[in-house]
Amino acid sequence: MILFATSDKGGTGRSVTSCNVALRCALQGHDVCYLDFDFGSPTAGAIFHVDSAARGITGGRGLHSYLEGSVSAPVELDLWRHIERAELRPPPAGAARLVLLPGDEGGGEFPIDDEMIDRCQRLLRRLAEEFELVIVDLSAGRSYALQLALEVTARPALRAVTTRWLVFHRWTRQHIIAAAGLAYGDHGIVATGVDKGHVRDQLDDSVRFVRTAVPAPESSQFAGLLPTQAAWLQETDAELQKLAARRRVGRSVLLGSVPLDPVLQWREQLILDSDVRTLQIANKETNAALDALAEDVLNDDSWEGL
Amino acid sequence: MQIRPRQSLLDLWRATVAYSYRDGTWTPDGRAEPNSTSDAEQLLCLMYPASQVAAFKLDRPDETARDMREALAQFGGAADIPQKLITALRDYMERYTTGSNTPVFAGGSYLEPRVEGELLIPEQQRLDIVDSFSMSITLSLATLGFLKVFEKVVRRPAVREQISELEKMASRRLTAAMIGLLRSFTVHSFAPDSPAGRALCERVNQRGLPQEKIVAELHEALARVRVGLAEVTVGSGGAEALENEEYLFECGWSWGVVKDAPRVKTGEPLEQPAGVAARRPFLYFTVVALDGILDLFSERTRILDLLTEEQQVFMRYLQIRWDLTQQYWSTLAGFGGERWALEDIPWRTTDGRESDYYSLLVTSVTVEALVQRRAGDLDLARVARVLDELSARGRVTRRALEDDPAVEMHVPGVRLNLFGAEELPSGEIGPDVVWPVSDFATALLKRTIRVASLARGTALRDQLLRLSDEIWAHLHRRRLTSGLAHGLWDDASAAFPQVKSGDQAPSWYLTERVMECLVVVANMINEDPLRNDRLRETAQDLAIEADHLYSQELLRGSTDAAAMRNELDHLGRRLDRARVVAGSKPGSSIAILLEVLGALDKLAAARQSRQGDPE
Numbered sequence: 001m002i003l004f005a006t007s008d009k010g011g012t013g014r015s016v017t018s019c020n021v022a023l024r025c026a027l028q029g030h031d032v033c034y035l036d037f038d039f040g041s042p043t044a045g046a047i048f049h050v051d052s053a054a055r056g057i058t059g060g061r062g063l064h065s066y067l068e069g070s071v072s073a074p075v076e077l078d079l080w081r082h083i084e085r086a087e088l089r090p091p092p093a094g095a096a097r098l099v100l101l102p103g104d105e106g107g108g109e110f111p112i113d114d115e116m117i118d119r120c121q122r123l124l125r126r127l128a129e130e131f132e133l134v135i136v137d138l139s140a141g142r143s144y145a146l147q148l149a150l151e152v153t154a155r156p157a158l159r160a161v162t163t164r165w166l167v168f169h170r171w172t173r174q175h176i177i178a179a180a181g182l183a184y185g186d187h188g189i190v191a192t193g194v195d196k197g198h199v200r201d202q203l204d205d206s207v208r209f210v211r212t213a214v215p216a217p218e219s220s221q222f223a224g225l226l227p228t229q230a231a232w233l234q235e236t237d238a239e240l241q242k243l244a245a246r247r248r249v250g251r252s253v254l255l256g257s258v259p260l261d262p263v264l265q266w267r268e269q270l271i272l273d274s275d276v277r278t279l280q281i282a283n284k285e286t287n288a289a290l291d292a293l294a295e296d297v298l299n300d301d302s303w304e305g306l
Numbered sequence: 307m308q309i310r311p312r313q314s315l316l317d318l319w320r321a322t323v324a325y326s327y328r329d330g331t332w333t334p335d336g337r338a339e340p341n342s343t344s345d346a347e348q349l350l351c352l353m354y355p356a357s358q359v360a361a362f363k364l365d366r367p368d369e370t371a372r373d374m375r376e377a378l379a380q381f382g383g384a385a386d387i388p389q390k391l392i393t394a395l396r397d398y399m400e401r402y403t404t405g406s407n408t409p410v411f412a413g414g415s416y417l418e419p420r421v422e423g424e425l426l427i428p429e430q431q432r433l434d435i436v437d438s439f440s441m442s443i444t445l446s447l448a449t450l451g452f453l454k455v456f457e458k459v460v461r462r463p464a465v466r467e468q469i470s471e472l473e474k475m476a477s478r479r480l481t482a483a484m485i486g487l488l489r490s491f492t493v494h495s496f497a498p499d500s501p502a503g504r505a506l507c508e509r510v511n512q513r514g515l516p517q518e519k520i521v522a523e524l525h526e527a528l529a530r531v532r533v534g535l536a537e538v539t540v541g542s543g544g545a546e547a548l549e550n551e552e553y554l555f556e557c558g559w560s561w562g563v564v565k566d567a568p569r570v571k572t573g574e575p576l577e578q579p580a581g582v583a584a585r586r587p588f589l590y591f592t593v594v595a596l597d598g599i600l601d602l603f604s605e606r607t608r609i610l611d612l613l614t615e616e617q618q619v620f621m622r623y624l625q626i627r628w629d630l631t632q633q634y635w636s637t638l639a640g641f642g643g644e645r646w647a648l649e650d651i652p653w654r655t656t657d658g659r660e661s662d663y664y665s666l667l668v669t670s671v672t673v674e675a676l677v678q679r680r681a682g683d684l685d686l687a688r689v690a691r692v693l694d695e696l697s698a699r700g701r702v703t704r705r706a707l708e709d710d711p712a713v714e715m716h717v718p719g720v721r722l723n724l725f726g727a728e729e730l731p732s733g734e735i736g737p738d739v740v741w742p743v744s745d746f747a748t749a750l751l752k753r754t755i756r757v758a759s760l761a762r763g764t765a766l767r768d769q770l771l772r773l774s775d776e777i778w779a780h781l782h783r784r785r786l787t788s789g790l791a792h793g794l795w796d797d798a799s800a801a802f803p804q805v806k807s808g809d810q811a812p813s814w815y816l817t818e819r820v821m822e823c824l825v826v827v828a829n830m831i832n833e834d835p836l837r838n839d840r841l842r843e844t845a846q847d848l849a850i851e852a853d854h855l856y857s858q859e860l861l862r863g864s865t866d867a868a869a870m871r872n873e874l875d876h877l878g879r880r881l882d883r884a885r886v887v888a889g890s891k892p893g894s895s896i897a898i899l900l901e902v903l904g905a906l907d908k909l910a911a912a913r914q915s916r917q918g919d920p921e
Binding site: 242306 | 367368385459465
């Protein structure tokens, strides 16, 4: 399965959540590969604690170079050898492959041409055969990367591969409206995809949403609120639920919901069991939400709509 | 009020699902063997709150509240809940449909032989029962409304197809149930000097008047009902029973389709089995039918446009019967002037049986009639006293004596003889059949809350709410507290020590009725609080003083200092708020005004303390 991670706005936690999902799926025994298509800012390496590729890879061997045609194959980093976290060395028992395809350091956005589309399609096809889950982290908004992804997946060569779309958004009014716009609006995923030859209903059904940095009024985190703040928060939350339902980003198309967590918010890093149990810097609810999301990503039932 | 409907309904949902949803399927099962009424009751435990209380709706998965989702987590996520319900409802509709596609309303395991040890024959167990008609109307309407909203968010063809099939089944069941009620309605007439006539006259004669005088008064009071009944012809009418002008009569519902009831013309290819029920109204089944029919012309049914054209015609036929029956029984109940017949407890039926339970049933009809004509507190207070007395006599709010006969109303319940059920259409003869009813406590609670929500005086409302709390405490004690069915009803031994602790399986009959009570409470709480003129006047007086003092403070130029300015701005906003809520919540308005007055006085007092100082 190829899973495209998108968001309309920056700062939604799209990359950090996707990286955490990739790690968890690999830990659960599924071969996972992660492509950093965030061309303007290829920082997946930093999230995965790969110091050598923190801002993309040097030496012109990354995804930029591959797509532009200057190298015949992009570099693939076996993360179990590169992650600089003691808890993951050696890799935990039962872990499957986890590979990162980083972008080039200093690379930027670029317009797409036909050859690029061919190269991209060949790469994705090969990876989809080799890995159970291919996560492609796209730049925010209606980017070239998104265009490329929609273009490529409409090609006959990739039709047999299951492709799905995750739209990440924060739990605020503006983010909900923006996420709905990215999915269903003018020049959004569905509209653009249909232009490029996708079947509307199929594409529509393959889009799901992930809410990030969600304040959960019932959690212990908010026990310290004034009663008035709690009442206000509850009302606001209910309003947002209604707004989301009206914009077709409601619970029936929700794949997961990740709570507000200081570690995700300020450090943008992988959350490991040790962060919850030993260091106690991350919340266990966050851990559970990421586990559930990883499970749902690979579970066909959770992609079945109404 | 101590009843917490949201919490209690959630608990009930959790318990219902825990008991009913096993190994991924909805299992119709309980104290009685599955039958068309009990299974409907079991489903209504979920469907009724979902259709009647806004906070409990499940038809928009995107908006289902968190605690609702958690209570039903066994079904899966918010999007799974409606689908699991659809499957359970379809199973129900299919289970109670004959090969020829006609819905079945059989009494089944709810029926008992009058004489212990005798065995009912299968044909008797297949007899349709008014309880089942009424439950089916409520369940079908809940289902149709639920689907109407849910289908808007569904795109998958497989689910859409399930919805449209269930819609058809529910609609057909609704039509069949309406026809059933049309064919179970009956008018029973009798000579004034027959035993029934004398019983009726004694019943309403609260002033010791001579029999002829009472008969004349009855004729006059019931003249309009009589004229109306003469026009009731579709299904089992009563026109022919009223030909003799001298005769007295009673009207309402028998226990099932009455003997020789004609078929109702309908476009649906439905079988209409021959009736056997005695042509005389039963108070219990009358109340049950009235409650079911009420759902047919509820606001929700109209807004969601749930009825087909044919059903709307049937609805109007039923509404006429509903009106006439309501009028008939509330006229009898209020007969007598100084002392109403209703207040003369226990009520005695025309066949000479008397019980506090019958008084409660007549009260039920009367309460709904009072709701209809928005009665004043004087009438409501009289009904309130009756409810209070019934709850004491029924040993709901008083402890029972040893061997207290009142306990029998709860366990095993009042046993109603289903006259006519022994002679079957096939010519076979079976044993006498009874229908045990044990809903005294829930019926009492439901009507008490109904009257409470009508009461406009605070004293009356308070009195009724306290009575509701006491009845609820009684019912709450009777929950099953162990085993698979914990959280459901009924363990009467917890409230009546002399009753042996018995079956640990749930009685859906009682559980469903408890749930209905909670729904009535939830809807009452949703309304605006009582406001009275005294409170409003006090709020007004306070507002004038506060406003004036506030203006004085501003006039004094107090806003020069930043600290003062902030405080006065704040107080100004509080005054605005007091004004906004003055109309709907005068008490809250007073609380805000007192806070403002206190703050203003602090400033005044601080200033005054300076005045005696030397130059």
